[in-house]
Amino acid sequence: MRERDDEWTGLMRSAIAGDSAAYHRLLKAVTPVLRAAARRGLARAGQPVDQSEDIVQDILLAVHLKRHTWDVSAPFAPWLFAIARNKLIDALRRRGRRIFVDIDDFAETLPGETPAETASPSEVAAQLQTLPARQRDVLQAIAVDSASIRDTAAKFSMSEGAVRVALHRGLTSLMAKLRER
Amino acid sequence: MDTDRLIRTLAADNAHRARPVGFALMLALLAAAPVSLLMFFTELGVRPDVMVAMRNPFFDLKFAVTLALAIAAIAVSLHLSRPEASLRGFGWLLLAPVGILAAAIGGEMMMPQRLPMMTRMVGKNSSTCLVAIPLMSLPLLAGALLGLRHGAPSRPAVAGAIAGLLSAGLAATLYASHCTDDSPLFVAAWYSIATALVTAIGALAGAKLLKY
Numbered sequence: 001m002r003e004r005d006d007e008w009t010g011l012m013r014s015a016i017a018g019d020s021a022a023y024h025r026l027l028k029a030v031t032p033v034l035r036a037a038a039r040r041g042l043a044r045a046g047q048p049v050d051q052s053e054d055i056v057q058d059i060l061l062a063v064h065l066k067r068h069t070w071d072v073s074a075p076f077a078p079w080l081f082a083i084a085r086n087k088l089i090d091a092l093r094r095r096g097r098r099i100f101v102d103i104d105d106f107a108e109t110l111p112g113e114t115p116a117e118t119a120s121p122s123e124v125a126a127q128l129q130t131l132p133a134r135q136r137d138v139l140q141a142i143a144v145d146s147a148s149i150r151d152t153a154a155k156f157s158m159s160e161g162a163v164r165v166a167l168h169r170g171l172t173s174l175m176a177k178l179r180e181r
Numbered sequence: 182m183d184t185d186r187l188i189r190t191l192a193a194d195n196a197h198r199a200r201p202v203g204f205a206l207m208l209a210l211l212a213a214a215p216v217s218l219l220m221f222f223t224e225l226g227v228r229p230d231v232m233v234a235m236r237n238p239f240f241d242l243k244f245a246v247t248l249a250l251a252i253a254a255i256a257v258s259l260h261l262s263r264p265e266a267s268l269r270g271f272g273w274l275l276l277a278p279v280g281i282l283a284a285a286i287g288g289e290m291m292m293p294q295r296l297p298m299m300t301r302m303v304g305k306n307s308s309t310c311l312v313a314i315p316l317m318s319l320p321l322l323a324g325a326l327l328g329l330r331h332g333a334p335s336r337p338a339v340a341g342a343i344a345g346l347l348s349a350g351l352a353a354t355l356y357a358s359h360c361t362d363d364s365p366l367f368v369a370a371w372y373s374i375a376t377a378l379v380t381a382i383g384a385l386a387g388a389k390l391l392k393y
Contacts (some may be wrong), residue, residue, distance in 0.1 A: 015195060031184060057187050062393060064191040066333040068199040069263045082265035086335055086393075125182045125240035143182055143190040168197045171190070179392060 009076040016072055034084055041088045047095055054123040059087045061124075061175045066132050093103060094181075127177040135170035138163055199331065202262040206255070206328030210351075213324030217317045217352060225313060225359040234363070242285045243357040243368055250278035250376070251350030258343040259323070262332025268339065275346065285365035304362035307371045313359075314352050314375035315382075321348035322383055327388050333393045341387010345380035352379075 008026060015023035038052035038059075062083050070079045128136060134156075141147040141155060149167075153160045226321035234240040253274040260271045294301065304310075325344040353372050362371075 018196070020192050020195040023195045024188065027188040027191060028185075031188065053184060057182075057184055060191060062188060062333070063198075064194065066393060067265065068201060068331070068334045071263070078265045079282070081265070082335060083333065086264060086333075117234050124187060128182065139190060142193050143186045146186075146189060149193060164194070164196065167190070171194055172267075175393075 005077040012076045015048045045092050057124045059084045135166050138166040140172040202332040205232050205331040208330030209324040213320040216320035220317050227358045239363040246278045246282050247350050247353040249279040253277050254343050256348035261334045261340045264333040264335050273293035273301035292353045302366035302370050306360050310371040311375050313356050315378050318348040318379040319350050324325050337391035338384045338388040340391050342380050342384035345383020349376040349379040
């Protein structure tokens, strides 16, 4: 557990320093832990666990857009679990349950307890359709067609800077839409 | 969109760097300050005898109290903008203005006074105080909330309340230079009521605006 936390902290430091590959690895590494906790939270609230992926994506978006609030000299896991807990409580509340979510739900995930992704998540995809055309096109090119920033720029005759801006704005409005829903 | 694709998209956005919350808060407060200053100078203005008043330690103590409140609230609100933070260990900072005020009241008690205690507490400007501080706070509160939206507070209502304290502290600093009631008893009574009002507004607005 300690080793895992140290590894995450190291990856996040590299990510903040500009290493996108490290960031990708970090997000991949935390996702099964978040998924397991989301499923446990849903199960305890008597909700179908196949909704867990929406919660996981909501958490990942918040982690991404709020990562500047992480203090690089602090361990990463407590910060991550605080965001995850907040989003999980919100999600369960929205589904009509008030429930106590224990921080240990996240911290105590056993290695090997890594359920695979279930069902096709729909909320992010649905909200994606409501974005302004440019943001939607850019997000779709990068997310769905796995295009690089450069390819996307060429495809839509935009500068790479404009693609980056549209990408970031798109992610920001996605999170706002998920929050207001 | 499946989660792998979302992760890839987020990684593609890794180059984006958000401003630190403290910087966003500072910019938003600087943008809001001229509005409050304009309200102050058009409607109230500095009291005419300010040069004389500055020699009265109880006039100066008003600023010590209001600035201590503003500075402590800024520090606490920046702390609370981190998702894993709580008031524990940091909340005591907010006691600094209370401590200064209590010491000032004690000091005044020990000095001979021309006016009885109740008269000093009731003062002459209580209604102006109760209107001016909340009104001048509002632009600053809006700015503070806007800046703090860059953060990720785990309890948005609490963070909003602290933003209310912050803006009330700044507005009260302006008001203190207008008001001719210098007794710490007046400050304890009326400034506190005005501050409580702004804090409540901040908590209500924060619960909505500071959710992430």
